[in-house]
Amino acid sequence: MAIAPVILADADNTLWDTDSVFAQAQLGLLADVDRLFDPQDRVDPLGHIRAYDQALAKIDHRHLRYPPHLLVRALALGNRGHGPGEAARLTGSERTIANVAGAEEAIVERYFEALGRGPELLNGVVDGLVAARDAGFDVWILTEGSADRQRARAATLGITHLVKGVSECTKSIEQFDRQRRRFAPAPVFVIGDQPDRDILPAQTGGCTGVLVPSGFRPGWIGAAAWDAADYVADRFDRAIDWIIATTAPSRAAAE
Structure with a gap:
């Protein structure tokens, strides 16, 4: 038989x-971060986000499951001129993220709302x-x-x-x-x-x-x-x- x-x-x-859902949520998160700084002219916004996303995943023991507030901080540092690797290393420094601290919770909340769309x-x-x-x-x-x-x-x-x-x-x-x-x-x-x-x-x-x-x-x-x-x-x-x-x-x- x-x-x-x-x-x-x-x-x-x-x-x-799932990737398309994450992509739209990440683009929304980047737009929120950009509103706190001078808008950036990027040829590939999603590629920009993914560079910082992967830099964080490489050094965090949770890999791609790291908390999204770290991505908010890393992108904010990117808007200040830090590359992905450096921004990932600096996300734990309160001094470097002071400008986003007040808005971080609301940005992450909107991010999770976007991820909730099936x-x-x-x-x-x-x-x-x-x-x-x-x-x-x-x-x-x-x-x-x-x-x-x-x-x-x-x-x-x-x-x-x-x-x-x-x-x-x-x-x-x-x-x-x-x-x-x-x-x-x-x-x-x-x-x-x-x-x-x-x-x-x-x-x-x-x-x-x-x-x-x-x-x-x-x-x-x-x-x-x-x-x-x-x-x-x-x-x-x-x-x-x-x-x-x-x-x-x-x-x-x-x-």
Whole structure:
């Protein structure tokens, strides 16, 4: 009897477009900071924000989960002429952020309000989930965020009936190895948008890694990492198509 593969799908920027929500929220935050200083003429405002964002993530132990008030301070320092790296190092200095202290709380509050606007499904997600279901594959959402929040989001976006459930865990080699053993003897495929968080630990843990790159590419990930997945697809449905095609011979032999 054929054993159908199990698919573990990342949520943010794999199933739905979280990056666009963050981009709009960050642009709003930058506009708020600019109102406290002389407006800046920038060719690429989002690129400017992301440079400071990544500089903070590199030196903060929480990485991209650092508190957003640090980004307010770093961008304010940027308006004073400090580059991303220097601004990131100076965010803890009260002397350098005195001009934004009074407005910081309101700026962060508006930022969180903007993040509260839910993302849209990415192109190809519904088609991919339907194809997986029709092929007899179980798809689980695997997230480092809140499982309850991701369940609610999946319900809002109308895909709950197309997935088996949502699992919450810190993505690590050990966790992916645990998932592999959980579903054995079924082969486990992991679909995600980031090489360092999704693909490499999945592969090392014994799963097959399928990368669907998002528009957000952290500066600390080397260029070679984006080609290290077992397969790279430009959309979720094409990732599913590859999984169906690559497992077809073994399923046919089992039958």
